[in-house]
Amino acid sequence: MSNDRYSNYLNIKLELWETYHNHKENMSNAGFLVQLSLFGAIITGGLWPPKWVVNVISLPELGTFSVYFMLWFLVHYYTRWQLINKRIAAMYYAGYDKSFLYLTTNNLNEEDLAICNSDSHEASPWRDLVSKILYIPGGFVKMDASVNGLPEFIAREVRSKFKSGSGANSLEILMTYASIVLMILVGTKIFLG
Numbered sequence: 264m265s266n267d268r269y270s271n272y273l274n275i276k277l278e279l280w281e282t283y284h285n286h287k288e289n290m291s292n293a294g295f296l297v298q299l300s301l302f303g304a305i306i307t308g309g310l311w312p313p314k315w316v317v318n319v320i321s322l323p324e325l326g327t328f329s330v331y332f333m334l335w336f337l338v339h340y341y342t343r344w345q346l347i348n349k350r351i352a353a354m355y356y357a358g359y360d361k362s363f364l365y366l367t368t369n370n371l372n373e374e375d376l377a378i379c380n381s382d383s384h385e386a387s388p389w390r391d392l393v394s395k396i397l398y399i400p401g402g403f404v405k406m407d408a409s410v411n412g413l414p415e416f417i418a419r420e421v422r423s424k425f426k427s428g429s430g431a432n433s434l435e436i437l438m439t440y441a442s443i444v445l446m447i448l449v450g451t452k453i454f455l456g
Contacts, residue, residue: 266366269414273363280359284352284431291345295438298338302445305331305452328453335446342442343395346435347404353431354383355408358421365416379418383410384425398439400428 369375384403394402410418 266371269366269371270363273359273366273417276359277356277363280352280356284349284356287345287349287352288434291342291349291438294338294342294345295442298335298342298442298445301338302331302335302449305449324454328450331449331453332446335442335449339439339442339446340395342438344404346438347394347402350429350431350435351403351406351408353429354424355421357429358383358424359417361420361424362417365420371414371416375414375416377415379410379413379415381411381418381422383408383418383421397443398432398436400432401425 365375383406384401386403387401390399390402391404393399395404410421413421
């Protein structure tokens with residue numbers, strides 16, 4: 264494969280990962296805004312539940328908390344999923360970008376063109392499970408993307424980004440722990456009034 268073909272491939276992949284990253288950012292922001300508006304209304308006043316709900320059903324505090332917790336969990340889990348995929352997209356994008364730079368500044372040798380037989384990171388079932396609720400460095404969801412089968416010069420750069428991390432994690436940390444604090448505030452309001 265000539266350098267032009269690798270260059271075209273990298274251009275296409277960069278566009279793909281950029282679009283995917285932006286989509287995941289938009290979806291995580293949407294999930295967090297839903298959570299913020301719903302639970303913000305609960306915390307700040309008597310907006311929720313509406314007055315007619317009391318006439319229909321009267322839940323004990325634990326029942327009310329359970330309903331809110333399930334709503335929170337669904338939105339939190341959705342937002343975490345989007346944020347983790349955003350972080351993955353950022354690392355793939357950065358790796359492909361560095362590969363493109365490597366391609367333009369170096370002559371490819373046999374070692375660079377060898378086909379990669381590994382993945383971008385080592386999966387850890389416990390770390391990956393806990394990361395769906397809390398931010399855990401190196402915790403991911405099951406990925407559809409892989410560096411397995413790519414030329415080594417691309418796989419090497421993507422793997423290095425998985426080791427060094429990405430700037431995408433700062434927003435992920437903020438949104439994750441803001442969500443948890445929101446649920447704590449809602450729980451406090453339910454049980455302590």
